[in-house]
Amino acid sequence: MTHLPGGEPRPPTPDGAWSRARAGDAALLAGALLLVAGALAGRPDVALLGAAPLIAGVWQRSRTPHGAxxxxLSRSTDGSVDGSTDGSAGGGPAETGLPGAVAAAVRLRVPAGATAALLRVRRGGRPVDEVLVAVRSERRLSLTLRTVRTGPQEIATVDAQxxxxxxxxxxxxxxxxxxSVLVLPAPxxxxxxxxxxRLRGLTGGHESRRPGEGGGLRDVHPYTAGDRLRRIDWRVTARRAPDLHELYVRREHALAEAVVLLVVDSRDDVGPDPRTWRGERLPRPQDPTSLDLARTAAATLAQRYLALGDRVGLDDLGVRRRPLPPGGGRRQLDRVRxxxxxxxxxxxPTTxxxxxxxxxxxxxxxxSTFLDDEAAAAAAHWRRSGHRVVAVDVLPTVRRRGLSDREHLATRLVLLAREDRLAGLADLDVEVVAWRDVPGLQLTALARRGRRRPGAGVAT
Structure with missing residues (x-):
């Protein structure tokens, strides 16, 4: 059905055809009746009242547009946008994903005789906006949408009349x-x-426990073959060997780099509402899902480690493909995102x-959300192998309002089992961080605790 602004719906018309509003037809008919009645009754004033709408109706009918x-709807040139966020991860809302801006452009073309267009924009099956814009032949409008989601998604659906x-x-x-557009996670x-x-490499941004150059003071040692002359500490030599029978050199710690592997569990993409976890209902568009939080968390960690000169790799527990090998630099961050x-x-998902x-x-x-044993078993395996493992919990804050008694009980049982898995990981010395609860402070606490471990360093 075709809906007229301020009028009644009319039957559909062929493509490119235009239909007239019933209000215009009624005005034309009323003008003709008044004109005829005034002529028959010999009342020129009545006939004059009907002449104006009749002439206007005939003139409007002659200007009926013809054409479709x-x-x-156009997007960015590369097909991907940066889901920019505001704030920082030091405890603000940006840690859990603030809305990112997705920009697009709408181009309208109307045939001669048309003066406006009714533009309707929808997103996720919900109406976003409906606006009447003036158009003369062609007009370009900018469209900016806010989204808390990342990954491939639909910009919007647009139609016009x-x-x-x-x-x-x-x-x-x-x-x-x-x-469609690919929204990149914003670190x-x-x-x-x-x-x-254990740090690796012969260069980097962290002080290791090995002797070398570039780090802090390790010790003062008697000169041996291979030591550089510029390392001689003349003050210590003068104090310990005034006759210069022995020279003393200052030895330093070597600088090294860290290798970080980010493992994302893409098997779960659940929202705050437990009723959507079975997949029969979709999460609300305004709710970030667990995978959105995982993308943001991984991008944030990758940016921080790469800025320190470390190497970062990426693997996915949900697919069987070659992981992204560890690398460094700005291009590696783009690959990770x-x-x-x-x-x-x-x-x-396969086991x-x-x-x-x-x-x-x-x-x-x-x-991971750690709603099953897959991610927890992998983390436990890596910890038993001697790796330092940090488990980042990306489950959104569960919204229990509106649940029935059975749904509330089922949610409680699932969350209790999840808490048991996380407690088991903590018993294995796997460090657990909840990304929804000020992750910056939790990561800082883990970093400072690592200073007291032999061979561990901290990024400053």
């Missing part, structure tokens, strides 16, 4: 136009972060026979 209304002069004619609604800022128990954005639940292999001496960060 077209609408186009042309309006003729005086709103006496209206076109058939256009076909729905839609575009926030972090302070101190934990490091693995893109891999996180395309991660999604891929059908029925792994063993946990994926990780580089020797790496810090393993597991990001």
């Amino acid at each position: 209304v077209t609408v186009e 042309g309006v003729g002069a005086g709103a006496t004619t209206v076109s058939q609604p256009t076909d729905v136009c839609t575009r 926030a800022s972090l302070g101190e972060v934990p490091l693995p128990q 893109h891999a996180l954005a395309v991660a999604h639940p891929a059908g029925e 792994r026979v063993r946990a994926p292999q990780v580089p020797s001496g790496a810090l393993v960060v597991v990001l």
Whole structure:
């Protein structure tokens, strides 16, 4: 059905055809009746009253537009946008994902004779906006949407309906136009972060326990073959050997780098409402899901470690494919963010026979909801292998309002089992961090606790 602004619905018209509003037809008929009645009754004043709407109706009918209304929705050139956030990860709302801006452009074209268009924008099956805009042949409008979601998603669905002069004619609604976009997770800022128990490499941004150059003072030692002359400490030499029978050199700690492997569990993508966990209902568009939090957390950690000169890799427990090998630099951050954005639940998850292999001496960060035993078993395996493991809990704050008694009981049982898994990981010395509860402070506490461990460092 075609809906007229301020009028009644009319039967559908062919594509490109325009229909007239019933108000315009009624005015034309009323003008003709008044004109005829005034002529028959010899009342020129009555005839004059009917002449104006009759002339206006005939003039409007002669200006009926001919042609179809077209609408186009364009996106960014590369097909992906940066889900920018505000704030920092030091305890603000950005830690759990603030709305990101998705920009697009709407292009309207109307035939000659049309003066406006009724533009309707929908997102996620819900109406976002409906606005009547003036259009002369062609007009380009900017469209900015806020989203808390990341990954592949639909920008919006847009359709338009042309309006003729005086709103006496209206076109058939256009076909729905839609575009998809890949929203990249936006990393926030972090302070101190934990490091693995054993650093690697001959260069980097952290002070290791090995002798070398670039770090802090290790000790003062008698000069031996291979020591550089510029390392001689003349003050200590003059104090300990005034006759210079022996020279003393200052030895330093070597600088090294950390290897961090981020392991994302993409098998679960659940929202705050437990009624959506079975997959029969979708989470609300305004609620970030567990996978959205995992993407944001992984991107934030990757940015922080890469800024310190460390190497970061990425693996996914939900798929069987080659992991992203550890690397450094800005391009590695772009690779990590893109891999996180395309991660999604891929059908029925398969059970792994063993946990994926990780580089020797790496810090393993597991990001999961821990609603089943898969991620917890992998984290326990890596910890028993000698790796330092940090388990990041990305389950959103559960919303229990509106649940029935049975649903409340089922949710409680599921969460109790999850708490048992996390407690079991803590017993194995796996450090647990809840990303929804000020992760910056928790990571700082883990980093400072790591200073007291032999061979461990801290990022400052």
